[in-house]
Amino acid sequence: MTRGALRRYVPSLVLFGALLLIWQVVPPLLRIREYLLPGPVAVVRAALNFSIPWHAHIWVTTLEILGGFALAGAGGVALGVAIAWSGTAARALVPFLVVVNTLPKVAVAPLFLLWLGYGVVPNMLIAALIGFFPVVINTAVGLTQIDEELLDLGRVFGAPKWKVFVKIRLPNALPYVLSALKITATAAVVGAIVGEFVASQAGLGMVIVNAQTNLNTPVAFAALAWISVIGLGLYGAVGLAARAWAPWADTP
Amino acid sequence: MIVLDGVGMTYRAASGPVEALRSISFRVDGGELVALVGPSGCGKSTLLRIIAGLRPATTGRVAVGGHAVTGPVPAVGMVFQAPILLKWRRIVENVLLPAELAGLDPGAFRGRALELLRLVGLGDFADRLPRELSGGMQQRAALCRALLLDPPLLLMDEPFGALDAMTRDELNLELLRVWGEGSRTRKTIVFVTHSIVEAVFLADRVVVLTPRPGRVAELVPVPLPRPRTVETRASPAFGALALQIHLLLARSA
Ligand SMILES: Nc1ncnc2c1ncn2[C@@H]1O[C@H](COP(=O)(O)OP(=O)(O)O)[C@@H](O)[C@H]1O
Ligand SMILES: [Mg+2]
Numbered sequence: 001m002t003r004g005a006l007r008r009y010v011p012s013l014v015l016f017g018a019l020l021l022i023w024q025v026v027p028p029l030l031r032i033r034e035y036l037l038p039g040p041v042a043v044v045r046a047a048l049n050f051s052i053p054w055h056a057h058i059w060v061t062t063l064e065i066l067g068g069f070a071l072a073g074a075g076g077v078a079l080g081v082a083i084a085w086s087g088t089a090a091r092a093l094v095p096f097l098v099v100v101n102t103l104p105k106v107a108v109a110p111l112f113l114l115w116l117g118y119g120v121v122p123n124m125l126i127a128a129l130i131g132f133f134p135v136v137i138n139t140a141v142g143l144t145q146i147d148e149e150l151l152d153l154g155r156v157f158g159a160p161k162w163k164v165f166v167k168i169r170l171p172n173a174l175p176y177v178l179s180a181l182k183i184t185a186t187a188a189v190v191g192a193i194v195g196e197f198v199a200s201q202a203g204l205g206m207v208i209v210n211a212q213t214n215l216n217t218p219v220a221f222a223a224l225a226w227i228s229v230i231g232l233g234l235y236g237a238v239g240l241a242a243r244a245w246a247p248w249a250d251t252p
Numbered sequence: 253m254i255v256l257d258g259v260g261m262t263y264r265a266a267s268g269p270v271e272a273l274r275s276i277s278f279r280v281d282g283g284e285l286v287a288l289v290g291p292s293g294c295g296k297s298t299l300l301r302i303i304a305g306l307r308p309a310t311t312g313r314v315a316v317g318g319h320a321v322t323g324p325v326p327a328v329g330m331v332f333q334a335p336i337l338l339k340w341r342r343i344v345e346n347v348l349l350p351a352e353l354a355g356l357d358p359g360a361f362r363g364r365a366l367e368l369l370r371l372v373g374l375g376d377f378a379d380r381l382p383r384e385l386s387g388g389m390q391q392r393a394a395l396c397r398a399l400l401l402d403p404p405l406l407l408m409d410e411p412f413g414a415l416d417a418m419t420r421d422e423l424n425l426e427l428l429r430v431w432g433e434g435s436r437t438r439k440t441i442v443f444v445t446h447s448i449v450e451a452v453f454l455a456d457r458v459v460v461l462t463p464r465p466g467r468v469a470e471l472v473p474v475p476l477p478r479p480r481t482v483e484t485r486a487s488p489a490f491g492a493l494a495l496q497i498h499l500l501l502a503r504s505a
Binding site for chain 2: 147149150152153154155156157158159163164167168171172174246247248
């Protein structure tokens with residue numbers, strides 16, 4: 001990382017540090033008990049207390065998030081391509097997708113468990129279900145929102161439809177897809193945790209539920225911290241991919 | 253080569269119909285360089301698209317190379333009014349696009365693409381992305397793209413409009429060379445411009461259009477000797493033609 005990039009993060013790092021400090025110092029002064037609001041030191045201690053099998057929980061939750069993200073990405077792009085490619089497909093799919101998207105996914109989660117049992121797969125599916133819609137929409141928009149003149153270009157050179165699709169429409173859609181995937185990265189985290197809340201045998205969401213019943217709040221906060229590490233990691237990776245694969249796009 | 257017979261075009265816009273062109277009739281012979289001048293909005297770009305077969309005319313008949321135009325005309329080089337480069341492709345890859353779209357091996361055209369870029373002064377920019385180039389440079393790259401497959405028919409929509417006067421003069425000479433001014437096998441070129449000087453300098457004939465709806469105000473032959481050179485612009489005959497066209501435009505305005 002260059003000096004300039006470092007300097008860019010200075011304000012947010014300073015703010016973060018100040019908040020941590022306030023969080024550490026102020027609650028004890030107000031006599032707020034640790035089981036209500038543990039300080040950062042207690043949280044970090046819990047997060048690094050490896051008598052709790054953190055790695056196993058992190059592994060399960062990460063798997064659910066990545067699986068859900070991949071499913072949402074692949075399924076979303078496929079559906080978006082279908083919608084953009086054929087008007088019939090669009091008319092058939094769009095109302096259906098809108099209905100699916102307006103379903104409260106939290107309410108669907110227990111059904112998935114009923115059908116698929118405990119485990120990683122139902123939580124992956126919930127994560128995918130929450131995250132796929134923006135990918136569908138952005139893919140379809142990126143493929144169709146295209147300068148009429150760019151399409152004329154294809155027609156002037158006598159290109160067949162599939163070639164215009166591959167050489168012009170698809171690259172045009174790439175920044176749209178990548179920016180949707182950033183949303184999906186965050187949504188997949190929510191989906192995986194929601195799934196684990198409903199029922200699970202492992203995972204950071206389950207850790208939170210258990211810690212809550214035991215009033216072991218530092219562990220709940222620690223799980224939260226690990227979740228946000230995973231979430232930030234995925235979000236950052238998508239951001240890096242966007243910059244590497246679509247350097248021409250204006251969106252940062 | 254090109255026959256336009258009573259061509260009219262009315263756009264159906266949301267705010268109501270817009271008549272862009274009305275009963276346009278003229279022909280362009282094979283190997284001829286015809287310039288199209290007219291005020292902004294008189295339908296020049298529309299006419300070029302109709303000739304290329306990108307838009308159907310509302311009325312009239314269009315034929316290119318002896319065939320009625322019913323869809324995109326094959327083997328046309330087209331320079332649009334905007335450069336419309338693919339912003340994710342490097343300049344040389346943009347120039348190679350026609351080869352790829354036509355199913356030819358782009359590798360075989362790479363040398364020619366680089367040569368064309370050198371010709372228009374973009375030799376050092378082959379590996380840049382379009383957004384790293386100025387508008388005028390992008391337009392020159394678009395010109396190279398149109399020339400890549402050496403098409404016998406070139407349709408050019410204000411290709412040098414975004415260029416400074418000096419570069420424009422240079423590229424006018426270059427265009428005449430590409431056209432084949434000195435040879436017997438010339439391309440056919442329809443060249444839209446809003447510069448009277450450019451039209452007279454380049455063309456065998458100038459088609460003067462009226463304001464919208466565009467109609468043919470006059471077909472002005474340009475009997476200036478070829479090859480045209482820098483001195484051509486200084487000749488009295490050149491000035492007389494430019495003035496004639498200027499008056500035609502002013503009268504129909
Ligand atoms: N797609 C379109 N829909 C509606 N009106 C159009 C469209 N394209 C061009 N026009 C109108 O047709 C007229 C001619 O446009 P154009 O051919 O671009 O003129 P020029 O190239 O001579 O400036 C203008 O009045 C313009 O507003
Ligand atoms: Mg125009």
